[in-house]
Amino acid sequence: MSQINVRVDGVAYTDDVEPRTLLVHYLREQLGKVGTVIGCDTSNCGACTVHLDGAAVKSCTVLAVQADGGEVTTIEGLAQDGALHPMQKAFHEMHGLQCGFCTPGMIMASVDLLRENPNPSETEIREGIEGNLCRCTGYQNIVRAVQQAAGEMAGSASAREEVR
């Protein structure tokens, strides 16, 4: 067993894990963060995407011990004070899902994409989420949702600039 100290969705945890424990299993089984799902188990589908130290990663392809000293954000930590993150709201409003299984990973990957590229073209969105598979929607409404969120987040960013 190895002891890890990790912040997950703003809460500090100290836990013993086996070195072979995958981050996704730690999140789901030890912390009960079942909002992060396991889709393919082969690093392809992206359903288990979380942010580790600010970057989107596939939590089935990271060891829990590698998150030691780090900060993890899951889909459960995205909403602030009960208000949905603009990306969550956009997926809801644009109906960027059907069965919803890929949605947590889609949202986490899309938030990461906008962090680096706040105003992506449609092509850049499609390429930016190439690591996330959706078998229902054909991606059309997912792309629209990311576009809407980009617009809303840019608007609130410029609103903050004006307040300054």
Place this chain on the structure above:
Amino acid sequence: MIPAAFEYARPTTVDEALQAIADGGEDVKILAGGQSLIPVMRLRLAAPETVVDLSRIEELRGVRDDGDALVIGAMTTHHDVLTDPLIAQHAPLIAAATETVADRQVRARGTFGGALAHADPAGDLPAVALALDAEFVIAGPGGRRTVPAADFFVDYLTTALEEGELLVEIRVPKLAGQWGMHYEKFNRVAQAWSIVAVAAVVRRDDGHIAEARIGLTNMGPTPLRARAAESALAGAEASAEAIAAAARSAAEGTSPSSDLNAQADYREHLAQVLTRRAVTAAAGL
């Protein structure tokens, strides 16, 4: 799927890492970004006794200018390669190929050195390193040695790295003169491995192609240089016809596999087509 149990070491210096490898028992695996190793361990295709995780070794990260060469730390992530100004300036071929590796989540963790040491023939970076005549700096118990790319890739998933050794950095010679570079990749779906890909580095001189270096991805158990096509291009006119003629010899001396994605003869055809496209783009036509 969960990996088999293993001992875990997380050194913070190269010397500590070499010691951890030496102390790790019979079957030690080195964890760089883990984006190939962890899937293989989950499938239990590998069940090492010890895993030595390099992620906390700061000296292995980053790109530096060493006069006539760029030096890329083995643990520099694909993401950091893509945003590095020195690579953009001196070796844009590396960034062009890295952009096609897997997806952004994998590129956030996966590393330049890890991909080269893994030496998957369908991986994009080995052929690029070969085309750029990169050199591999390897640390071992007896000190450091440097291996040219032509000698680094030995066989399928096999490199010149010996047991107890560690790839620490990759030296990429800066190119003098007017060089163009292009990476042309063929695959069926986003984030998939290359069925075939071609890395082309071309120096133009007064309407002619002075020199061409062509690396082939997935045309054999190791990355290969398309030597016959390179010879045909040396001194040739920089024209669509001359490039097309030279590209017809791109598959000479290769031994591609047949699998679910493509038969060998189809891969040979792809090598020719993609060489024509890659050289044409690299020559600025």
